[in-house]
Amino acid sequence: MGLLDTIRAVLGTNAEADATRDADPEDLFGMSTAYLTMEADLGFESMGRAALCFSGVDSTDFAETVGDVETILRAGEEETGTTFDVREDSHGWEWVVLRDDDPEDLVTSVHFAADEFRERGYGSRLLAAVFGFERADGGDRAYWIYSFRRGAYYPFAPGRDRERNQRLEFKLESVLDGELDVEDDESYWYPMWPDSDGGHPWE
Amino acid sequence: MVLTMFLLFALYLVFVGALWWSNSFVYLPLMGAFVLAQFFFSDRLALYSMGAKKVTEEEYPELHAAVSRLSQQADLPKPAVAVADSRVPNAFAAGRSQKKATVCVTTGLLRTLDRDELEGVLAHELAHVKNRDVMVMTIASFLSTVAFMVVRMGFWFGGGRSRRDGGGGFLVAIAASLVVWIVSFFLIRALSRYREFAADRGGALITGRPSALASALLAIDGRMDNVPKEDLREQSEMNAFFIVPLKSDFIGKLFSTHPSTEKRVERLRELEREMETR
Numbered sequence: 001m002g003l004l005d006t007i008r009a010v011l012g013t014n015a016e017a018d019a020t021r022d023a024d025p026e027d028l029f030g031m032s033t034a035y036l037t038m039e040a041d042l043g044f045e046s047m048g049r050a051a052l053c054f055s056g057v058d059s060t061d062f063a064e065t066v067g068d069v070e071t072i073l074r075a076g077e078e079e080t081g082t083t084f085d086v087r088e089d090s091h092g093w094e095w096v097v098l099r100d101d102d103p104e105d106l107v108t109s110v111h112f113a114a115d116e117f118r119e120r121g122y123g124s125r126l127l128a129a130v131f132g133f134e135r136a137d138g139g140d141r142a143y144w145i146y147s148f149r150r151g152a153y154y155p156f157a158p159g160r161d162r163e164r165n166q167r168l169e170f171k172l173e174s175v176l177d178g179e180l181d182v183e184d185d186e187s188y189w190y191p192m193w194p195d196s197d198g199g200h201p202w203e
Numbered sequence: 204m205v206l207t208m209f210l211l212f213a214l215y216l217v218f219v220g221a222l223w224w225s226n227s228f229v230y231l232p233l234m235g236a237f238v239l240a241q242f243f244f245s246d247r248l249a250l251y252s253m254g255a256k257k258v259t260e261e262e263y264p265e266l267h268a269a270v271s272r273l274s275q276q277a278d279l280p281k282p283a284v285a286v287a288d289s290r291v292p293n294a295f296a297a298g299r300s301q302k303k304a305t306v307c308v309t310t311g312l313l314r315t316l317d318r319d320e321l322e323g324v325l326a327h328e329l330a331h332v333k334n335r336d337v338m339v340m341t342i343a344s345f346l347s348t349v350a351f352m353v354v355r356m357g358f359w360f361g362g363g364r365s366r367r368d369g370g371g372g373f374l375v376a377i378a379a380s381l382v383v384w385i386v387s388f389f390l391i392r393a394l395s396r397y398r399e400f401a402a403d404r405g406g407a408l409i410t411g412r413p414s415a416l417a418s419a420l421l422a423i424d425g426r427m428d429n430v431p432k433e434d435l436r437e438q439s440e441m442n443a444f445f446i447v448p449l450k451s452d453f454i455g456k457l458f459s460t461h462p463s464t465e466k467r468v469e470r471l472r473e474l475e476r477e478m479e480t481r
Contacts, residue, residue, distance in 0.1 A: 009339065011204070012398050015330035015405025018278045055276055057411035059479045091268050092318055125411065127275050149278045162260040187280035187302060190271045193264065 023123035024151030025114050027181040028107070031131055031144065031153075034180050035103040038133055041175055044142060047132035050106040051202040052096040052113050053192070054125050065120040069096065069113050076112060080105040087202070090195055093127070095202040106131065114148070123148070130156075130192065130201050140168060143201065144180070145192060152183040154190075160197055204397040208343070211390045214383060215346045221379035222353075234349045241348075242341045246297035246305055249444060253295075255287035255307045266313070266321075270306060273326050277333050277409050282306050292316070292423045295444035296328040297337065304332040315426045316419050323406065323416030324423075324446055330405030336398050340443075343394055347387035353380035395443060395460040403467055404474060413471040413478070420471075423447045424464045 008014045038044040056062060066086065073084045073096070082100040089095060098109050110129045117126055126148040134141045142157040142165075155172035157165035169189070173182055183189060192201035222231065241248075250257075260267045267284055274281045282296070282304035292311040298304035306328045308321075316324065331337075357377035407413035424447060442448040443460040461467075 009335045010208070012334040012336070012339070012401035013405070014335065015277060015333035015402065016408055018333060019276060019330075019405060019408040021278070055272070055411055057478060058414060058475065061479075062411075091265065091272065092322070093272055125276075127272065147275065149275060162264065185280070190275050190281055191260070192271070193260070193268060 018149075020124045021149070023114065023118055023126040023148035025111065025118070025123075025126075025148060026151055027153070028111055028114070028129060028146055030180040031146070032104050032107045034144065034176055035131075037176060037179055042172070043135055044133040044140075045136055046101075046103045046106070047134055047141075048099060048101050048106075049200070050098050050110055050129065050131045051200075052098075052110050052129050053127045053202070054094055054096075054117065054122075055127060056094050057122065057125060061120075062122060062125075065117065065122055066094075068120070069116045072112055072116055073098075073109060076109055080109070082106065082109045084109070089202060097202050103131075128192070132200060140165065142168060142172060143192070144172070144176075145190075147183065147188065147190075150183055150188055151181070153180040154183040154186075154188065156189070156192060156201075158191070158193060162191075162193060164191060204394065207390055207393045207397065211343060211387060211394070214386055214390070218346055218350060218379060218383040221383075222376055225373065225376040225379075231349065234352055235345075237352075238341070238345050238348050242299055242338075245299065245337065245341070246303065249295065249297040249441065250285055250287075250305065250307060253287040253289070253307065253309075253441060255285040257283050257285045257305065265318075266308070269318075269322050269325055270329075273322060273329055273409055277326070277329050277405075279304075279329060279333055282329070282332060286310060286313075292426050294324050294328055294446045295441065296331045297444065298332070299337055299341075301332055301335070306332070311426070312423070315422055319410075319412060319415040320419035320422060322410050323412065323419045326409040327402050327406035327416060327446055329409060330402040331398070333405060334398065334401060336402065339398070340391070340395065344387070344391050347384060347391060350380040350384040350387065353377060354384055357381075392460055396462045399461050400467070400470060403471060407471055407474055411478075413475040417468045417471040417475075420447060420464050420467055 008017055035046055070086060076082055082098055082105045084096055084098045087095050087097060096113050098106055100106050114126055117123055128148065129146040131144045142155060144153050145156050146153050155169045157168040159165040176182065194200050194203050263284065263286065270284050271281050280302055285305050285307040287307055287309045289309040290311045291309055292315040294308045294312055296304060296306050306325060353376060403416060407416050447464065448461045
C-alpha cells in the first residue's frame with residue numbers, strides 16, 4: 001500500500017476514487033496486430049464482432065453522450081462499413097456491438113466510441129472492450145477482453161455450464177503475452193458470461 | 204471523522220500509558236493474539252453465524268454476474284458470493300482483505316429488491332471491501348476489545364487478587380479500562396456511521412444510480428417491519444456488518460452503528476443532484 005492509498009483507506013474514499021477514475025485506453029490498439037497472431041499461431045479467426053461495455057449513469061447528460069457516440073459511429077459506418085447497435089443486456093449493462101469483417105475497423109470503431117465517452121467525462125463508466133474469436137472448424141470460442149479500468153487485456157474462453165476453459169485461456173495468454181499487455185493478476189480476469197450456452201457476452 | 208479517529212487514538216495512548224504504569228502490560232500480547240485470531244477468522248465466523256453458504260456461478264448466475272461487473276467497475280478482484288437462507292432482507296461483506304472478501308446476501312433480500320436495487324446494495328458492500336472497512340474497524344476497536352477483556356477479568360479475579368497482594372495497580376488498570384471501553388464504544392460507533400456514509404457514496408458512484416440504493420434502503424426498511432420478531436433477534440449480533448441494521452426501540456442514535464435510513468437517503472439524493480448538474 002502506497003501512502004496515498006493508506007490515506008484513502010483511513011478516510012474511506014478508496015471506493016469513490018476508483019469508481020470515478022478515468023479509463024486507460026493506452027494499450028487498446030495492441031489488438032490490431034493480435035488478430036494476425038491469433039490466426040497464424042492459434043487458428044482463431046475473428047468473429048467479425050466486437051463490443052464495448054459500459055455502465056450507465058442516471059443523468060440527462062449521460063443519455064446525450066450515448067446519443068453522440070451513436071452519431072459518431074453512424075458517420076464511421078458510411079466510411080468503413082462498420083455497422084453497430086446499442087443494447088442493454090439482461091443485467092442492465094449497456095453495450096455498443098460492432099460488426100465488420102475487417103478486424104482493424106473494429107478496433108478503430110471501439111477506440112472512437114471510447115474516446116467520445118472519455119471526452120465527455122465518462123471514461124470511468126467504460127468497463128471493457130470485447131473482441132470475439134472462433135476456430136475455423138466451428139469449435140472453440142474465445143474472447144480477448146480489454147479492461148479500461150486496468151488498462152490491460154485478459155482472455156476469456158467460456159465452456160459449458162459456466163466452466164471456463166482454463167487451458168485455452170492460459171494458451172492464449174502465453175502466446176499473446178508481450179504483443180498484448182496482458183493482466184498478470186488472474187483475480188482480475190472477470191468472467192463475462194453470455195446468458196445462454198453458445199451466446200456472446202453482449203447478448 | 205478525522206477528529207473521531209484522533210480522539211480514539213489519543214484515548215488509546217492514555218490507555219496504554221495506564222496499563223504500563225500499572226504493570227498490566229503483560230496481558231497485551233495475549234489479547235493481541237486473541238484479536239488477531241478474530242480478525243483472521245472473522246469472515247468464516249460471520250458466514251457461519253448467519254448460516255450462509257458460498258454459492259457457485261451455476262447456482263446463482265444473475266447474482267454472480269452482477270457482483271462480477273460491479274467489481275470490475277470498482278477495480279476489485281471478484282469476491283466470493285454467499286447466500287444465507289433468511290427472511291430478513293440483508294447483506295454484508297466479510298473478509299480481512301480485498302482478495303479474501305466475501306459478499307453475502309439473504310434470500311429475503313433477493314426476494315425484496317428488484318435488479319437495480321440489488322445492484323445498489325451489492326455496490327455498497329463492494330465499497331466496504333474497497334475501503335478496507337473490516338481492517339479499519341478491527342484496528343480501531345483493538346484496544347477497545349482489550350479494555351473490555353480487562354474489565355471482565357477484573358470482575359472475575361479482581362476482588363480476591365487485590366486482597367492478596369494489595370494490587371492497587373491492577374485496580375487502576377481496571378478503572379482505566381472501564382473508562383476507555385465506554386468512551387471508545389461511542390467513538391467507534393461514530394466512526395462506523397461515517398464509514399457507512401462513505402460506502403453509500405462509493406457504492407452509488409459504482410452503479411451510477413444513487414436512487415437505486417436509496418430505494419433499496421427504503422424497501423429493506425419497510426420490509427423489516429413485517430418480518431417476525433424472532434427472526435430479527437436471531438441475527439442482531441451481526442448488526443454492524445449489515446447494510447441496514449435490525450431495529451431496536453430503546454437504543455438511541457449514539458449507540459447505532461449505522462446512520463438513520465432517512466439521513467442516508469437524503470445524502471444519496473444530494474449525490475444524485477450533484478451528478479445531474481455537474
